[in-house]
Amino acid sequence: MKKFLMSLSLLLAAGVALAANPQVEINTSKGAIVVELYPDAAPISVANFLDYVKDKHYNGTIFHRVIQGFVIQGGGLDTNKTELPTKAPIKNEAEKAFKAGLKNDRGSLAMARTGVPDSATSQFYINLKNNDALNYPSRDGYGYAVFGKVVKGMDVVDKIAAAPTDSGDAPVDPIVIKDAHVLAGKAGK
Incomplete structure (x- = not known):
């Protein structure tokens, strides 16, 4: 019985690791930020973000919108402030994510979009405060x-937020x- 319980514990532990x-x-350029993604609450947004990560789309982009006490936004412009090509826009999952308990609270990661609800592509933002x-x-x-x-790395987010900006909210x-x-071992389901 003891061996069975030990085996069961190991299997459960392995299952938890696989479901992470x-x-x-x-x-x-200010340091590292680690974000955890929630595919159960926002599967389309997570898959979209991971596709851009795997395609190395974000490498060499900038945080082009920094508003102290609000958000830092990046993922769509290069160092010349030229907008990069993107994939097709995705469906807005705000309702599903909100009902799953995800809110635009300090430290949360969300999809940036235009005034059109289903317009998010590669750009994302990190909330600097609770933005209800x-x-x-x-x-x-x-x-x-x-x-x-x-x-x-929320300290890094705060360093980015403290950067002096120009009249267009881009860091000088x-x-x-x-x-x-x-991250290895953190690929999720």
Whole structure:
């Protein structure tokens, strides 16, 4: 019986490890940020983000929008502030994510979009405070889809947020995403 329980414990531990949420390390010119993604709550957004990570799309992009006390946004412009080509926009999952408990709270990772609800492509943002106005249903009836959160490196996020910016909210000295990659053993389901 003891061997059976030990084997069962090992299998359960292995199952938990296999079901872990994916984590991505975003290495910036200010330091590393690790985000955990939630595919159960926002499967389309997570798959989209991971596709861009695997395609190395984020490597060499900048945080082009930094608003102290609000968000830092990146993932779509190169160091010349030229918008990069993207894949087709994805469906807005803000309602599904919100109902699963994901909110635009400090440290959460969400899809940036235009005024069109289903317009998110590669750009993402990290909330610097609890931004309830961005949650489903928001003013437009949709909101902004949260699909992850910072689990390490919030101090780096705060350094980025403190950077001096120009009149267009871009850091005066570009803050570059050197690379983004899925952490080994944290690839998720």
